[in-house]
Amino acid sequence: MSWLVFVLVFWLATWVLNARLALASGHRAVRLAVPLLFGITLLVVWEGVVRGLAVSPIILPPPSAVAVKFAASLPQLWGDFVQTFVRGALAGYVIGCGAAVLTAVAIDRSVFLQRGLLPVGNFVAALPIVGIAPIMVMWFGFDWQSKAAVVVVMVFFPVLVNTVAGLAASEAMQRDLMATYAASYRQSLVKLRLPAAMPFIFNGLKIAATLALIGAIVAEFFGSPTRGMGFRINAEIGQLGLDMIWATIAVAALAGSAFYGLVALIERWVTFWHPSQRN
Numbered sequence: 272m273s274w275l276v277f278v279l280v281f282w283l284a285t286w287v288l289n290a291r292l293a294l295a296s297g298h299r300a301v302r303l304a305v306p307l308l309f310g311i312t313l314l315v316v317w318e319g320v321v322r323g324l325a326v327s328p329i330i331l332p333p334p335s336a337v338a339v340k341f342a343a344s345l346p347q348l349w350g351d352f353v354q355t356f357v358r359g360a361l362a363g364y365v366i367g368c369g370a371a372v373l374t375a376v377a378i379d380r381s382v383f384l385q386r387g388l389l390p391v392g393n394f395v396a397a398l399p400i401v402g403i404a405p406i407m408v409m410w411f412g413f414d415w416q417s418k419a420a421v422v423v424v425m426v427f428f429p430v431l432v433n434t435v436a437g438l439a440a441s442e443a444m445q446r447d448l449m450a451t452y453a454a455s456y457r458q459s460l461v462k463l464r465l466p467a468a469m470p471f472i473f474n475g476l477k478i479a480a481t482l483a484l485i486g487a488i489v490a491e492f493f494g495s496p497t498r499g500m501g502f503r504i505n506a507e508i509g510q511l512g513l514d515m516i517w518a519t520i521a522v523a524a525l526a527g528s529a530f531y532g533l534v535a536l537i538e539r540w541v542t543f544w545h546p547s548q549r550n
Contacts, residue, residue, distance in 0.1 A: 363422025433475030437468025
């Protein structure tokens, strides 16, 4: 009962503090403190409710138990991270996004591809990953190549659609001005249309950043070597190792958030001129 009272008091106190911080000035430290405090509050509430209600660790372990398991399994978690993120998700992300941008440029020059490939792309993008993943495992084997292939399929079409829309975003008057200067298609593409398309491209890249790790983890459920985050979750389910499962989920969440933040940071550097990036 004391745990539940502590949780209630802590939650009310942090609610008041967070509400005041949210209404404070837009200083960078304040903007970082609000989500950080909110996340700490969730962890404390989780810990207090689990201990106060005596929830079995088989159903839901407390964050403290997850943290202990996390610290004790760092080498294993690091090996899983390298296998899933670096070899599978990151490789598939680079290949899929690069191919999508090049294909979008080809579509931009061809009316046939605009009318033929984009509808097919929308159809393929709607295919369920649980149907694609086992096929890729049978085609490319159990190692990271099949996971990268799943990620390529997942990230290709969101980036493709956003890039095609971005290449058409420049105004007709701007394109007419480039034609007046006798600019070639390549010059118009490099100096006008690609810069104008960058906000759209990065929108697709940020969407793909969240899909890449999900695709690699799900693909490992259908076959992988004896390492990887998806393999670890699947193996620990049979042993009721929920603390290890939550530790793996924490690694995936941290990696996905950091990767998304890196893409957003690169976007700020590349599209500093865009109104959305101005303070």
